[in-house]
Amino acid sequence: MATLDAIFEATIQLLLRDGPHRLTTTRVAERAGVSVGTMYQYFPHKKALIYALNERYLDALGDRIEAACRAHHGAPVDRMIDTLIDTYWRAKTGRADVTRALYRSVVEMDNEALIEVFASRADAACAAMFASAPDMTVADLKRFNLTLLTVIFGTVRNAFERNLSPNEAEELRGELAMMCKAYVRTRMIPHNQQ
Amino acid sequence: MATLDAIFEATIQLLLRDGPHRLTTTRVAERAGVSVGTMYQYFPHKKALIYALNERYLDALGDRIEAACRAHHGAPVDRMIDTLIDTYWRAKTGRADVTRALYRSVVEMDNEALIEVFASRADAACAAMFASAPDMTVADLKRFNLTLLTVIFGTVRNAFERNLSPNEAEELRGELAMMCKAYVRTRMIPHNQQ
DNA sequence: CCTCAAACTGAATGATCCTTCATATATTTA
DNA sequence: TAAATATATGAAGGATCATTCAGTTTGAGG
Known part of the structure; x- marks a missing residue:
């Protein structure tokens, strides 16, 4: 409407x-x-308005992440990581104003439930994706997944709150991807790859 | 008083x-x-009270980071990374209540200036520390430093906001350290080490 | 054109809150 | 001890705000 x-x-x-x-x-x-x-x-309350706003945003974000994960089932791990970073980064910076506004509104209310739901969705979607990678050989997939998600989401948020220049932001994004891939290699049990 | x-x-x-x-x-x-x-x-305003609270906290945090950096001048890079993660992590979780309360208060006011100051201090201290490592051979130290700080600070914060169990938190901390070190190795120009 | 329901309006209400200041208490100085 | 200074008090002023509701507008169906 x-x-x-x-x-x-x-x-x-x-x-x-x-x-x-x-x-x-x-x-x-x-x-x-x-x-x-x-x-x-x-909206019955002012709180309901803010809640709805956050719900809307997090639902959409969850959708995007799930879609990206589904679209990369069976891909190599490195590609998955690029996708994950790219999707999240783009979602945040695409409408930077919305992101910023919502970060600011979060405090207003008990939206821990919303965040919890989003985190669970992202966790599940990514875990399923990573499990499907043909070159995936990490022992503890749950730990691996939690680490990657926490690092990527946390870093993007932090990068977003510091006022980085577009250049710095772009550099940082590349470094983050490199870092995650280096981590994967550390965590992988050697198999028979190139 | x-x-x-x-x-x-x-x-x-x-x-x-x-x-x-x-x-x-x-x-x-x-x-x-x-x-x-x-x-x-x-305090002249309510805002002044909250501002002072944040200032106090960030000053202390800056002090701790600077001290840790100074104490590890000349150490190997891996040790520096452990120290950095450890210092920041401990500062956040040591008085978790304060951390949480301040994260919540941030919205109340324009404290971007405070955060800016803190970020600059941490940046400078860490850059100086990393530059002093005998085994440091990264080409672009500024980029390297920005990446590490953004990733570490962002991850810790994110880990803090998700309600991880002590076990998960401890695991995550270890994984983060491993990840950063793997990144360092990626970024180092091979020299003549073991 | 008329009827009825759905959607909209915005002044009024009641509550909460920041801030002030006239007064009181404590502490220091002479 | 007496005066002077610093510190503490909390009721009252003035402003803002969320929420309500009696009444108005809109638009579809007959």
Whole structure:
């Protein structure tokens, strides 16, 4: 619905421009071009609005990651790593404003549940993907998976919060990929590869 | 001063127990065992209180990192990496409550300046340390340094926000160290080592 | 054109909160 | 001890905000 989208967009913009403690129901409504009452027809609380915003975003992010993982079943591990980094990085920087706004809104409420759900989805999707790699020979796949996800997600977030120049960001991304691949090689039991 | 410490402690406890949007000057004063007026003798705003809290923490963290770096001048690179991870990890998990409370308070204000200062300190200290390693042969030290810091700090934070079991956390820490060292080996121009 | 329901409106309400300041208490100085 | 200075108090002012609801607008169906 157009009204709903307008409300979400307004929320994001205000979150970005003024920060979370200036995020007023009145202001959101005003910027969205509707009245406060209308907002309360879609969301019972202000919290519900922010919750819905995060849910929307994390669902979409989960979808993208699952799709990327599914699309690379059976690929070589190195390729999987490139994909994972690329997907996550692009999701974050593609609409950097949304990412930033949501990072800021996270504190407002108990969204640990949402994050938990997202983490589980990503965990499962990636574990399945890695398990399908023909050249995969790591002993403890669960540990391997947890490590990669934590490092990649954490690094991207941290990179995102420091104000890196596009150049630095691009470099960092390449280094991160290299690092993950080096880790894989450390963790792999030698088999009979090139 | 005792009063100041009481106020800081009260702030941390309330931040943890009730979250940032329940952090009231009145409540902080009450829990600290002083009156609101007293608080305003130490801090002109509520923002100033939170700012001071973050400043305090980041200064201390910067001190620890600088000390660790200084103490390992001339050590082998692998040892430096262990030290860096260990120092940061311990600082975060040592008083996990404080860490968590501050992560939550960050949103309240423009503390980008504080973070910037901290990042610069850490950058400089680590760069100097790495440059002093006898076995250091990476071409682009700046890039190397940025990568390591971003990955380590980002991973630790991310690990901290997911509710990992102590076991998982410990495992992850080990894997992170291994990963960083593997990266170093990738980045080093072969010389004449073992 | 009329009817009815769905969607929208925004002033009013009640609650919460930051900040101030006139006053009181403690501590130091003379 | 008395005056002066520093520190502490907390009720009250003034502002902001989430939420409500009585009434208005819109638009589809007859």
